[in-house]
Amino acid sequence: MDIRACVLACLAEVAPEAEAEFDTLEGDADLREQLDLDSMDFLNVLIAIARETGVEVPERDYALVRSLDALVAYVEQCRAALSSVEQRRGERRD
Amino acid sequence: MAEFTMPSLGADMDAGTLVEWLVAPGDTVERGQIVAVVETQKGAIDVEIFEAGVILELLTQVGERVPVGTTLALVRGVGETDDMLREAWAERRSAAPKREPRARANISPRARKLAAEFGLDPAAIAQLRGSGADGAITGEDIHAAALRRAQPAPPKPAPAGMREAIGAAMARSKREIPHYYLAHAVDLEPAMTWLEARNAERSITERLLPITLLIRAVARALVDHPEFSGTWREGDGFVPSDGVHVGLAVALRGGGLVNPAIRDADRGPLDALNQTVLELGRRARTGSLRASELDAATITVTSLGELGVDAVFGVIVPPQVAIVGFGAIRRRAWVVGETVLPRRVIELTLSADHRVSDGHAGARLLARVDALLQTPGSL
Numbered sequence: 001m002d003i004r005a006c007v008l009a010c011l012a013e014v015a016p017e018a019e020a021e022f023d024t025l026e027g028d029a030d031l032r033e034q035l036d037l038d039s040m041d042f043l044n045v046l047i048a049i050a051r052e053t054g055v056e057v058p059e060r061d062y063a064l065v066r067s068l069d070a071l072v073a074y075v076e077q078c079r080a081a082l083s084s085v086e087q088r089r090g091e092r093r094d
Numbered sequence: 095m096a097e098f099t100m101p102s103l104g105a106d107m108d109a110g111t112l113v114e115w116l117v118a119p120g121d122t123v124e125r126g127q128i129v130a131v132v133e134t135q136k137g138a139i140d141v142e143i144f145e146a147g148v149i150l151e152l153l154t155q156v157g158e159r160v161p162v163g164t165t166l167a168l169v170r171g172v173g174e175t176d177d178m179l180r181e182a183w184a185e186r187r188s189a190a191p192k193r194e195p196r197a198r199a200n201i202s203p204r205a206r207k208l209a210a211e212f213g214l215d216p217a218a219i220a221q222l223r224g225s226g227a228d229g230a231i232t233g234e235d236i237h238a239a240a241l242r243r244a245q246p247a248p249p250k251p252a253p254a255g256m257r258e259a260i261g262a263a264m265a266r267s268k269r270e271i272p273h274y275y276l277a278h279a280v281d282l283e284p285a286m287t288w289l290e291a292r293n294a295e296r297s298i299t300e301r302l303l304p305i306t307l308l309i310r311a312v313a314r315a316l317v318d319h320p321e322f323s324g325t326w327r328e329g330d331g332f333v334p335s336d337g338v339h340v341g342l343a344v345a346l347r348g349g350g351l352v353n354p355a356i357r358d359a360d361r362g363p364l365d366a367l368n369q370t371v372l373e374l375g376r377r378a379r380t381g382s383l384r385a386s387e388l389d390a391a392t393i394t395v396t397s398l399g400e401l402g403v404d405a406v407f408g409v410i411v412p413p414q415v416a417i418v419g420f421g422a423i424r425r426r427a428w429v430v431g432e433t434v435l436p437r438r439v440i441e442l443t444l445s446a447d448h449r450v451s452d453g454h455a456g457a458r459l460l461a462r463v464d465a466l467l468q469t470p471g472s473l
Contacts, residue, residue: 016380017347036347038400039303040375047298047372056298059290 003053003079004072010048014041027069055079095174095182096145098167100160103134103388107259110134111159112166119215121149123169128384130166135259136352141385147171155221155239200224201231208233212240256350267412271326272448275407278460280467281430282423283437288470304423305342306368308440309395310473312418313338313359315462316393321451322444322459323392325413332415332450337361341391341411342371344378353411354383355390364473399423405441415447416456418463 012019018035025034032042049071050056055078057065065071100110114131123129128140129149150168154160168186170179201209201219209219214236222239224231267273285307293301316323316338324334338360341353354374359367377383393414398406399422406419421441428437442463444456466473 014376014379015347038345038375039305040372041379043298043301043303044372044376050298059293059301 001053001079003076004068006052007049007068007072007075010045010052011035013048014044025068028067030066031068031071032066049075053079054082095150095179095186096147096169096171097165098129098143098145098169100132100154100162100164100166101141101385101389102162103136103139103385107134107136107162109159109161110139112154112156113138114156115152117149117152117167119149119151123147123149132385135255136388137256137346137348137350137383138381139385139388140382143169145169145171147174151215152218153221155218158221200229202226202233204233205231205236208236208240212236214239256346260350263412264409267410271410271412271415273410273445274448274453274456276444276446276453276456276460277405277407278442278444278457278464280440280442280464281428281437282440282467283428285467285470286423286438300365300368302364302368303371305397305420306364306371307467307470307473308397308420309340309342309356309359309371310364310367311463311466312393312395313340314466314473315459317360318462319455319459321455322416322446324415324450325392326415326447326450327413332447335392337392339390339392341394341414342374343394343396343408344375346381347379352378352383352388353391353394354378354387355392357390393418395420397421399440405443407443408445410445410447415450417445419443419445 008022012022015035015037021035025031031037035041037045046057053075055075057071057074061074065074103110110132111134112130113133115129116131117123117127117129123143123146125144125146126142129143130141132139132141147169150170152167154164154166160166174182201224218239219231219236222231222235223229225235226232282304286304289302289304289307320334321332323338324332326332337358339355339357340359341355343351343353345351354377356367356370356374374383374387391411391414394408394411394417396406396408396417397420399420401422403421404424405421408417408419410417419442421443423438423440425436426439427434428439429435430437442460444460446456
């Protein structure tokens with residue numbers, strides 16, 4: 001799964017008019033500021049990401065997902081952690 | 095037979111342009127169903143129908159701009175018999191004798207044949223302005239109409255004129271409403287702590303936003319202070335509202351703002367209110383607000399805190415009589431008992447109409463909001 005493409009699709013779903021700015025988006029700069037996402041928009045984006053990837057970003061981790069790069073990395077790491085846990089469970093069953 | 099008309103979305107709107115029909119003659123419609131998209135100064139708005147039944151005829155074409163109150167479509171009501179319908183038709187004909195006979199008489203035989211081939215309905219033809227002698231509808235007119243119809247609905251255009259509409263409403267507000275302004279700093283630590291603990295235990299789809307809690311506190315306080323929720327109109331004076339319908343000021347990214355109403359924001363589960371807030375935010379951003387949401391607010395709540403603003407002193411949206419503002423939630427040195435503690439604090443403000451209330455009443459309203467926010471579990 002291409003997490004970056006998935007996150008961008010979720011952003012486009014909530015802020016369709018911002019899609020034109022995706023090409024010029026700075027990966028390491030504040031995402032909400034760049035796309036003018038308010039708290040309602042941001043939660044809607046996170047809900048869409050949770051629906052698509054199964055990864056829920058808790059409120060206490062908001063500071064870790066400020067930029068697009070950070071958000072993508074966070075979701076990728078969570079998915080990797082989830083799949084390794086599942087793998088270990090599977091091994092134990094064997 | 096019921097008429098579906100161009101709605102008024104506020105005192106400053108006199109006409110709207112039909113952008114899209116979402117129904118066709120013969121379709122069954124339910125009360126509250128979105129049947130058309132109308133372009134107004136407030137942007138493209140989804141318009142609901144408030145009569146259940148079957149669409150008989152669409153009278154307005156896509157692209158047409160018509161005054162508020164114009165009949166856009168005719169609807170056969172539930173339980174309406176053929177006899178009742180015939181009677182209603184007859185009445186309608188005699189009430190508006192000009193439109194149909196003229197349209198019938200003023201179309202060339204070739205145009206009539208073409209219209210049948212293209213499947214244009216008579217109502218659409220009656221709306222055409224003929225280019226022939228004496229305004230007769232010609233074959234070319236029919237061709238042009240069929241071509242217009244074949245084109246897909248235009249993308250929702252930028253809200254042209256919204257700046258003018260906001261300007262007119264705000265100028266009127268500042269000209270006519272004697273505003274007074276109050277500010278009240280609220281210790282939001284108990285509310286935020288409660289919110290975070292609650293959110294940590296629940297799934298992301300049930301996550302509560304601080305704004306939901308703030309809206310609920312304002313709505314609850316208004317139940318005890320009805321002089322801030324309602325309308326003031328010349329002649330009638332102040333009329334308190336039936337329920338507390340909070341308009342949430344939402345900035346549109348293309349410029350401008352709307353304040354869709356959250357009906358009965360003082361009642362129901364907090365989760366339901368939160369879902370409504372999220373949904374309104376989503377639809378305001380994607381440009382699919384509904385007509386019934388845009389003129390229902392009885393007070394407005396505006397929050398500019400997310401951009402770092404300390405306090406907002408709003409301009410009342412006529413014919414409302416008050417606007418409540420929230421600034422940024424900031425950590426500040428706050429005195430609790432004999433100690434200074436870091437607390438999250440928010441600046442709560444009120445702009446209210448002096449024709450309806452006094453500063454004393456406004457101060458009591460803000461104190462009530464503050465008190466309610468100290469016991470978030472009761473909201």
